[in-house]
Amino acid sequence: MPKARYQDxxxxxxxxxxxxxxxxxxxxxxxxxLTTEFACSRNTVRRALSGLIELGxxxxxxxxxxxxxxxxxxxxxxxxxxxETFREAAFRNKLSYRTDVVHxxxxxxxxxxxxxxxxxxxxxxxxxxxxxxxxxxPLIMNHNYFLKSVAEGxxxxxxxxxxxxxxxxxxxxxxxxSKRVITVDKITAxxxxxxxxxxxxxxxxxxITSITFDGNGTLFEYTQSRHLPQYxxxxxxxxxxxxxxx
Numbered sequence: 001m002p003k004a005r006y007q008d009x010x011x012x013x014x015x016x017x018x019x020x021x022x023x024x025x026x027x028x029x030x031x032x033x034l035t036t037e038f039a040c041s042r043n044t045v046r047r048a049l050s051g052l053i054e055l056g057x058x059x060x061x062x063x064x065x066x067x068x069x070x071x072x073x074x075x076x077x078x079x080x081x082x083x084e085t086f087r088e089a090a091f092r093n094k095l096s097y098r099t100d101v102v103h104x105x106x107x108x109x110x111x112x113x114x115x116x117x118x119x120x121x122x123x124x125x126x127x128x129x130x131x132x133x134x135x136x137x138p139l140i141m142n143h144n145y146f147l148k149s150v151a152e153g154x155x156x157x158x159x160x161x162x163x164x165x166x167x168x169x170x171x172x173x174x175x176x177x178s179k180r181v182i183t184v185d186k187i188t189a190x191x192x193x194x195x196x197x198x199x200x201x202x203x204x205x206x207x208i209t210s211i212t213f214d215g216n217g218t219l220f221e222y223t224q225s226r227h228l229p230q231y232x233x234x235x236x237x238x239x240x241x242x243x244x245x246x
Contacts, residue, residue: 126146130144130159
């Protein structure tokens with residue numbers, strides 16, 4: 001399915017904000033300027049800007065315009081409010097990266113996995129253990145479960161590049177939403193092995209547990225992503241709603 005025009009404009013503006021073409025604190029070009037540049041309607045520009053507002057990149061100010069509020073982190077920044085792949089995050093942070101698949105198997109969802117993941121018991125899933133490496137440092141240990149009926153044909157080679165690229169561009173799966181919980185957990189034997197940790201390094205990791213849904217409302221992924229806390233920050237955009245004071 002081809003992208004809508006506003007999605008292309010959103011991506012162009014997002015890239016300009018990230019590379020500081022539009023610096024922090026400065027106003028973006030006006031809606032009139034953007035409609036002229038992209039040869040599109042005002043509504044199309046507004047949809048693109050709405051996406052950037054939801055992402056926390058810009059803020060609309062009535063009568064003044066849209067201000068850039070994106071500020072880069074000194075550490076590698078991952079968005080907890082956007083579905084972004086490791087490859088996309090590494091590219092945005094301008095870092096060299098690779099993904100090592102250390103385990104790949106097809107298995108059946110048992111009662112324990114069904115309880116924690118939400119997958120129906122008895123369903124076939126692909127189980128992957130992947131280590132994400134940035135600048136030659138192994139920094140993330142991922143445990144991924146993908147529903148086979150949605151990710152049919154997934155291989156170890158594909159998983160070493162991008163599962164989402166395969167789902168979206170080969171299988172035409174529409175990835176829609178993800179529910180996430182961020183916690184802190186004690187390091188495991190696998191963490192020590194693949195992240196090259198010793199007792200002097202860490203005794204805990206930052207953990208993001210997520211369940212992700214496709215366009216049919218099917219839960220197709222359960223992932224636990226385990227991060228070294230020294231190198232990463234997780235960001236989201238929070239908006240204060242109106243309150244009634246007692």
